[in-house]
Amino acid sequence: MTKNSSASNPLLASVTPELRAWIVSQAQAGVSAPKVLKAMLDVGWKEDVALAAMEAVLTEHLQAGAAVESKASTVTVGQANDAQQGLPPAVAVPDLALDDLPGWLDAGDRQVRVLMHMRLPRVVVLDGLLTPQECEAIIALARPRMKRSLTINSKSAEGGDEVNDDRTSEGMFFERGEHPVVAALERRIAYLLNWPLENGEGLQVLRYGPGAEYKPHYDYFEPGLPSTPALLRRGGQRVGTMLVYLNTPDNGGGTIFPNANLEIAAQQGMAVFFSYDRPHPVSQSLHGGSPVIKGEKWVATKWLREREFV
Numbered sequence: 001m002t003k004n005s006s007a008s009n010p011l012l013a014s015v016t017p018e019l020r021a022w023i024v025s026q027a028q029a030g031v032s033a034p035k036v037l038k039a040m041l042d043v044g045w046k047e048d049v050a051l052a053a054m055e056a057v058l059t060e061h062l063q064a065g066a067a068v069e070s071k072a073s074t075v076t077v078g079q080a081n082d083a084q085q086g087l088p089p090a091v092a093v094p095d096l097a098l099d100d101l102p103g104w105l106d107a108g109d110r111q112v113r114v115l116m117h118m119r120l121p122r123v124v125v126l127d128g129l130l131t132p133q134e135c136e137a138i139i140a141l142a143r144p145r146m147k148r149s150l151t152i153n154s155k156s157a158e159g160g161d162e163v164n165d166d167r168t169s170e171g172m173f174f175e176r177g178e179h180p181v182v183a184a185l186e187r188r189i190a191y192l193l194n195w196p197l198e199n200g201e202g203l204q205v206l207r208y209g210p211g212a213e214y215k216p217h218y219d220y221f222e223p224g225l226p227s228t229p230a231l232l233r234r235g236g237q238r239v240g241t242m243l244v245y246l247n248t249p250d251n252g253g254g255t256i257f258p259n260a261n262l263e264i265a266a267q268q269g270m271a272v273f274f275s276y277d278r279p280h281p282v283s284q285s286l287h288g289g290s291p292v293i294k295g296e297k298w299v300a301t302k303w304l305r306e307r308e309f310v
């Protein structure tokens with residue numbers, strides 16, 4: 001953004017005080033400029049006018065001295081606001097092609113159904129990502145390899161894993177492309193999200209028995225923890241997660257997003273995608289696996305990195 005719009009910018013006259021306040025509050029909450037723009041387009045603004053209005057409002061806000069002093073010429077308005085609030089910068093994230101609200105999405109070799117999507121947190125629920133037979137095949141491959149799930153020991157610079165009471169499931173990891181059914185799932189995820197297959201970690205499979213749960217957590221690596229630099233060297237931050245339910249528990253075992261008061265019921269073949277453009281709670285991506293009450297729950301997790309996962 002440049003400094004050439006000023007408080008006398010005629011465009012500002014077309015922006016209601018409510019919209020002005022909303023644009024400023026979005027920037028202050030760390031919402032990225034493309035997301036603010038998208039929200040304006042959704043309510044009927046034309047792109048060029050919306051962009052110019054956003055720039056005029058934010059430039060005026062900065063020039064009024066409310067946010068930062070004269071740094072606006074060297075950093076963008078969004079970055080200035082982020083830095084002021086101690087927010088890490090927003091990065092590109094995988095996403096689905098939902099702009100024209102399709103009922104179905106092409107996953108390359110099959111169609112999946114879009115059941116639900118929300119913007120903040122970014123959560124999309126899909127049906128039919130795997131067939132029941134593929135789910136059963138993945139469970140059968142994983143079952144003999146299940147071990148008590150570990151979480152990252154955040155105090156260790158090596159990022160070693162440890163047993164944690166917040167995570168009472170059992171789990172295992174496949175290598176990327178280890179088996180045709182795993183490779184097919186990985187291709188579908190990469191296709192749907194338009195995100196390189198190589199940026200995916202190996203598929204994790206979890207099993208929860210009755211009472212087992214995964215308490216609410218963030219999937220990104222928390223900046224500043226001793227374990228984080230070593231984890232980031234393997235492909236940058238995690239920026240998105242695709243959870244695929246491999247069976248249907250009798251009771252309980254849904255995936256919860258406490259900030260959105262949202263619980264998604266686990267159903268075989270269904271998937272939940274969520275993304276987080278900053279490793280920060282403003283992503284609202286806090287989530288967990290709620291306790292299984294009856295039956296068991298099998299779920300596969302694909303974590304997506306910024307770059308190739310090595």
Ligand SMILES: O=C(O)CCC(=O)C(=O)O
Nearest residue numbers: 214254255288289299301
């Ligand atoms: O089991 C679930 O529903 C959530 C799993 C999860 O959050 C994870 O694997 O990171």
Ligand SMILES: [Fe+2]
Nearest residue numbers: 217218219287
């Ligand atoms: Fe998670």
